[in-house]
Amino acid sequence: MHLDLTPEALLTQLGYTKTEQTLNQINNIIANTKGFEKFSQHIPSFNDALAVEKGFIAMSNSKDHLKIKCDEDTGADNLSAFTALVKHWADKYKLELKQVANKNTYYIIGHN
Template sequence: MHLDLTPEALLAQLGYTKTEQTLKQINDIISNTKNFDKFSQHIPSFNDALAVEKGFIAMSNSEDHLKIKCDEDSSADNLSAFTELVKHWADKYKLELKQVDNKNTYYIIGQK
């Protein structure tokens, strides 16, 4: 079954309040992410899986992309599991990610 995830629903799933600003930002992210509709329905469950490893998905303030981030104070075990989870998800949905230098943060560029 394929579910369409509206911008409003995605904001709610990621914990954002719907405002004119956040709605514009999520729409910009959607239009800037290649084949967003092909994997977007999996974002909420991925965000839930990341939470176990102290990770989360958020809107970037500096780029028109969603970012996958791990808490800075995570243990080495959490970081390793977080990295494996991100790589597995990216491989599964054929996603191009861009890692921020020296950080456990990845931008979702889109499908390859």
């Protein structure tokens, strides 16, 4: 079954309140992410899987991309599992990610 995830639904799934600003931001992210429609329906379940390892998906404040982030106080075991989960998801959906230098944060650039 294929579900189209509306910008409003995505905001809700990621824990954001729908406002004009957040709606504009998510629409800019969608427009700026190559092939967004090819993997967008998997974002909510991936966000749930990340939560187990103290990770989450959020809108970037500085770039028009979603980011995958891990809490700063995460232990080594969780960090290792978080990194493996991110790599697996990116490989599975053929995504280009860009890691922020010296951080456990990845920007979702788009579909390869």
